[in-house]
Each structure stands twice: as C-alpha cells, then as structure tokens.
Amino acid sequence: MRGSDISKGHNYKIKDFTNSNIAVKLLILGFLPGSVISLIRKSPFGGAYYFDVNGNRIALRKNEAEAIVVD
Template identity: 50%
Template sequence: MPFPRTTTAALYTIGTTGVIDRFTNENLAGKLLDIGVRPGSRLSIIRKSPFGSCWYVKIDRHCLALRKQELACILIK
C-alpha cells in the first residue's frame, strides 16, 4: 500500500519536518491563520509536553505551542 500524499501533523514524530498543505477544520483553521500558520510554510516537530497535550513546533522561523487537536487538523505533505 503506498504512503498517503498528505498526513496529519499529529502522526509525525519528534524531529520530522514537512510542508503544510491544508487544514481539515474550518474553525481551527481560522485560529491557526491568525497566529501565522499558513499553507506552504515549513513545519518541524520540536517536542511534546510531558503529558502529551501540547506539542512544540517550529513553523518557518517561529516557535509555537499547539494543542493536539490543533496539530491534528494540519495536513502535511
């Protein structure tokens, strides 16, 4: 079975990078666009919080903390 073209960012492991393709949730997409998360930006997973509810990511040159549901609505290619 071939690897899917786009994958949710929440399935990535620490240290992986990809390019943001699109969002799956319109409500969360509006919030992510407001804080500067845009399709075409490069996303890197830096680390996750001790209890796993928050992920630290680097998007282009900015470091952000995103909740797991916010990260799950980002599709990476």
C-alpha cells in the first residue's frame, strides 16, 4: 500500500520508498523505514495530505505520499 492510500485514524509503518529523489528529501524530514505514520486529514481541495510521522506533523503532496510504501 502507498502513503496516498491510507485511511484516516489508522497507524501504518513505513516500509520503503519508490522514488529515490523524493525519498532523500523525506528522510531528511524524518520519514524513515520503520516510522509510524497516520493520516490526519486531506487539504480542502484534496491534493495535499496532513500526516503524523512519529509524532511530527508534516504535509505532503499526493505524488510525494505515493512514493511511500506502507504496511
């Protein structure tokens, strides 16, 4: 499953990334393999995702969330 598919209110674990150009930036922001990720909400127009990653709040675009493989 991808980061863009996760449903609100559930915890997932990050397994891997599909795009190394995005991955390298996500790593810097604390998205690591093994991190717990949950979706808080989507943006009003649906194109951005508000995530909680290990207790940090971070917003990603849809294609950025798609690069995250979760479990």
